[in-house]
Amino acid sequence: MKQIGNYCxxxxAEESKLSPERIALLKCAAKAISVEVTDAHTPVKLMFICTHNSRRSQLAQAWAFVFSEYYFPNVFEVYSxxxxxxxxxxxxxxxxxNIGFDVQARETSTVNAKHLLKFQNSSLSLYSKLYHTSEHPSTHFIAFMTCAQASKNxxxxxxxxxxxxxxxEDPKRFDDTPSAIIEYEKTALEIGRELHFLFNLVKHQTRTN
Known part of the structure; x- marks a missing residue:
């Protein structure tokens, strides 16, 4: 993602778009993450959970992966x-x-295809999986519920x-409409804006440069 600095x-500059309620939530999350970083509980593990692991949790994992590598190389592990x-x-x-991520097809022989997201010298595999699968941490991780249904279930x-x-909000409601990709990009950028606020706040709280 060549323009990561531009997105930052x-x-x-867009932090004024965040509501007071979201800022309070992000500050609370940043405080919890900062404790983990400061106490050297590395890698710090973040898990983004949605019902189908198809849209919002994938977008959140992608941004968290990029921001963690950009601000905190080798400190975080991010999952969805x-x-x-x-x-x-x-x-x-x-x-x-469309917004600049380097996403490449890795395996397309199945419906649940795997794609590779690359950033700098690291990569992330994007595909749907259960949050409690064996490849994910079973303890000592921080969970972010990205949809209300998953929060309830x-x-x-x-x-x-x-x-x-x-x-x-789920961009799924725009599937099969002319504005689908535009609306997905809006959701992706909304998630990116909030996760940048989160990681930037953690950076300042932990005085990591």
């Missing part, structure tokens, strides 16, 4: 998962590509040290 400046397995939606992948995320209801 853009999102910083769902309460059901579906697939990373094509509109999710297209919107990520998972009143307890076992193993999570902290849990935050980080809900966003």
């Amino acid at each position: 400046e853009q999102f910083k 998962g769902g309460t059901e397995v579906t697939a990373c939606h094509p509109n999710t992948l297209k919107s990520l590509q 998972c009143p307890v995320v076992f193993g999570a040290k902290h849990r935050f209801n980080f809900n966003f």
Whole structure:
């Protein structure tokens, strides 16, 4: 993602778009994350959870991966998962590509295809999976619920040290409409704006340069 610095400046300039309620939530999450970073509990593990692990949780994981590598190389591990397995939606992948992410097909022989997101010298595999799959941490992680349905269906995320209801509107409602990709990009940028606020706040709280 060549323009990561530009996005950081853009999102910083757009912080006034964040509501007081979201700022309070992000500050609470940043405080919890900062404690983990400061106490050297590395890697600090973040899990983004949505019902189908198809849209919002994938977008959140992508931004968290990029910002963590940009601000805190080798400190974070970021994951995403769902309460059901579906697939990373094509509109999710297209919107990520359109806003500058380096997303490449890795495996396309199955419905739940795997795609590779590359940033600097690191990479992330994007595909749908359960949040409690064996490849994910089972303890000492921070959970972010990215949809209200997952928040309701998972009143307890076992193993999570902290849990935050980080809900966003589902761009799914625009599928099969002419404005689908534009609306997915809006959602992606909204998530990016909030996650930049989060990671930038953690950076200042931990005095990491």
